[in-house]
Amino acid sequence: MRVGLLMACLPSLPWAALAVAVAAVEFLRGGDTQLATQNVRYAAVLSGGSLVVGVLMGLILGGGLALASRAVARVWGLALVGGLLGALLFPAEFVVVTLGTDGAYAQLLTTLLAWPVMTVVAAAHSADIVGRSRTRSWLWTPGPVQRLGRGR
Numbered sequence: 001m002r003v004g005l006l007m008a009c010l011p012s013l014p015w016a017a018l019a020v021a022v023a024a025v026e027f028l029r030g031g032d033t034q035l036a037t038q039n040v041r042y043a044a045v046l047s048g049g050s051l052v053v054g055v056l057m058g059l060i061l062g063g064g065l066a067l068a069s070r071a072v073a074r075v076w077g078l079a080l081v082g083g084l085l086g087a088l089l090f091p092a093e094f095v096v097v098t099l100g101t102d103g104a105y106a107q108l109l110t111t112l113l114a115w116p117v118m119t120v121v122a123a124a125h126s127a128d129i130v131g132r133s134r135t136r137s138w139l140w141t142p143g144p145v146q147r148l149g150r151g152r
Helices: 002-029 033-071 075-089 091-101 105-124 126-130
Strands: none
Touching: 002 033, 002 075, 002 091, 002 105, 033 075, 033 091, 033 126, 075 091, 075 105, 075 126, 091 105, 105 126
């Protein structure tokens, strides 16, 4: 789930913060309150939509990798499956950014440029997601590894 949230929130949360800043400036200077309200709505769509998409991306990525790990023995095979799933899931975040920015070109272009980067992120973390490695400590809870033995 953590990788899905990273993939979804990293491209859109800076735009949500920018929308909140614009709304705050408009409210404080006594300017166009309709523009300020619109920016608050954009920030809510960007942050809330990204969280929902991130949870769904994490669940689908984790479930797909769990199913693939039964058939794929190599780490590079899991990376390939994770990269493919990441590439297929990322357009949902593109839709959220489109809705949250009214199709602004700069935001859509940077989100489009983030697509291959987030695909590589999914591929690089695939072995950790499945549990074949522990190279990235932020994906694991602290404490000893719990292994299931015989009789348990």
